[in-house]
Amino acid sequence: MLHVRSGYPGRAALVLGTVLVLGADVAPLAGHFSTHMVQHLLLGDLGPLLIVLGLAGSLQLAHPFAALPLWSATLVAWHLTPLYDAALEHIWLHQLEHLSFLVAGFLLWASILLDGPPWFTAARKLPYVLAMWLVSLGLSQVFIWSDHSYYSRYSVTDQRTGGGVMLVEGSFVMLGLVVWLLLRVLAESEARQRLLEGR
DSSP states (O other): OEEEEHHHHHHHHHHHHHHHHHHHHSSSOOTHHHHHHHHHHHIIIIHHHHHHHHHSSSSSGGGGHHHHHHHHHHHHHHHSSSSSHHHHOHHHHHHHHHHHHHHHHHHHHHOOOOOOTTTTOOHHHHHHHHHHHHHHHHHHHHHHHHHSOSSOOOOHHHHHHHHHHHHHHHHHHHHHHHHHHHHHHHHHHHHHHHHHHHO
16 A cells, blocks of 8 residues: 655655646747647656655556556647647646546656566566666657657657657666666675575
8 A cells, every 4th residue: 555655755755746747837938839748747757756766665556567658648649649639629638638647657766666576676677677767768859860750749850859858868767777776786696695694
């Protein structure tokens, strides 16, 4: 079961993540693709990350085999199909888009940061995170190198800028996550070694 992580840092992360999500949802950022991308990254990546950092426990829906495919499909479906333009025209669809980013991002981060299956160790999370980064990287490259705009409202230049925003944000988040996981791998290795020596 999920519960709020004890201590000030956990509560602060939960509050900050919630504020980020709510603020991004109501902010008028859809005028340019680059700022709209910032909005989507706050809703589907940074906001959920902070919310999950403020929680502890486990969530059955956040199984690694389900969370990554769901997140990937959500990201690609909303950005590379006519759904994106349709969401700009219909507020209810736009809100559904935002909600789907939030849910998919929350489940993905929960699968990585909260208690999960015993086999999903820090060492096994590294290739999982690499796959996550490759999805984000691939989508950003589509935007950066495409010679045509995928959307009726945005120019190719604006689209490329949005792809750059996605590339930079994703790279920084992934770098921090990889460093954290490597430290966890070392800690788990030391714990196993102490267990063996205790025998």
